Amino acid sequence: MIPQQRGEQLLDCAVRYADERHWDVFPGTWLRIVDGIAHCSCQTPSCAAPGAHPSRPDWADQATGSAASVRLAWGRQPRASILLPTGRTFDALDVPESAGFLALARMERMGITLGPVTCTPDRRMVFFVLPGTAARVPGAVRALGWAPDSIDLVAHGEGHYIAAPPTRIGGRGAVQWVRRPTVANRWLPDAEELLSALAYACGREPRTDGPAAPESCAAS
Template sequence: MERESRFSQWLRRRARNGARSGPDAARARAELLLRAAEAGFPLAPAAHPSGYGCSCVRIGCPTPGRHPVSFAWQTQATTDPEQIERWAETQPQANFVTATGRTHDVLDVPVEAGRMALERLDEQGDDAAAGPVALSDGERMLFFTATRGTPDDEDEWWPCELDCHPETMDEHPGLRWHCRGSYVLVPPATLPGDRPYADVRWLRPPVPGEALPEPLTLLETLTDACAVHAGGRRDHEPAAPWPSR
């Protein structure tokens, strides 16, 4: 009998636990946000779904429920637990983003590629190799890594074509590297629609005090998985593990 993958176990367990509502759900939400902040992820409030649209005032918002509330989100983002608890209490429907490029980066891949990468890492027997991992909308998988940082000498900050900013999301169908100036939704977050996984949830939650993996240690595994995924979809939908411009 084939052993059930850990990825499948996570999805089954999260679906079973996702039906909670009321005060317990609010407390669980706050605890998840505080745990992310304790792990060093700076948070800021984001919009949330309103029907099939967005809670923001923008007509025809192109990214409903997926963007910060304030244009000053980079300044606003914090790990201060008291501030995060205030936000969670006063904005009970809000999603939250975490600003990347400060204490962590995020490698963002199609869910099929992420599943393959996780299973490969699992086979190697190193549970901590992947670091924290989240599932976004059932379509993308987010790998939280250490950041390349923002050194004093800008010449030492190496750019790359994988760099993903909020306004260039559609240009990165394969692997996206969220670093300085970008953000991702942090679990728990709700997205528009009634699909089974119209949310952002942890598959492997962060462990406060545990070092994040270096991005380059994951990059080869993730790009290989993206290449396999892209090859398998070539007859149906063009995709590429590396963005082309």
């Protein structure tokens, strides 16, 4: 089981994601505190995800499921964010936090099996689903009667990534688990199993531009 979120170390978590969950992980940027203000190590003043994005363009090649390689990477930079590439061991469905909690309650009432779920400091919820299923989401959303660009539901598959707990994003707080990885949710649902509840919940929300790549609930 993934360790408790408060007080845990980035290295410990990254190793457990790779070793126990068999997820590929890679180190991202990190936060530098200057005069009490958090700045991204990329040194871009307008950085949209300070401390929580890839630090190099070949990030996909950096991603590894080797615990030894993970220890080496975080040994070099212990403050590096933990990023997980989608499209490999899982895809991800990214929705507004309020819609996510509404959908989560509905799915639990319906007895739908869920995988891990995270909540990010910019108030998004990310649902882990089977790899390769994100590509079918636009067509499945249309089949449910929604125009994909009319609801704030973003599917992340190959070529994308998400930030994993306990990664912190600027001064906003940390990515947190809503549903932690456990033995019981090792088998992930197909994206289409969650879409009816997610699309309905997102349809009740005003449409906003979803993130091109998820940055990451309120500060922990």
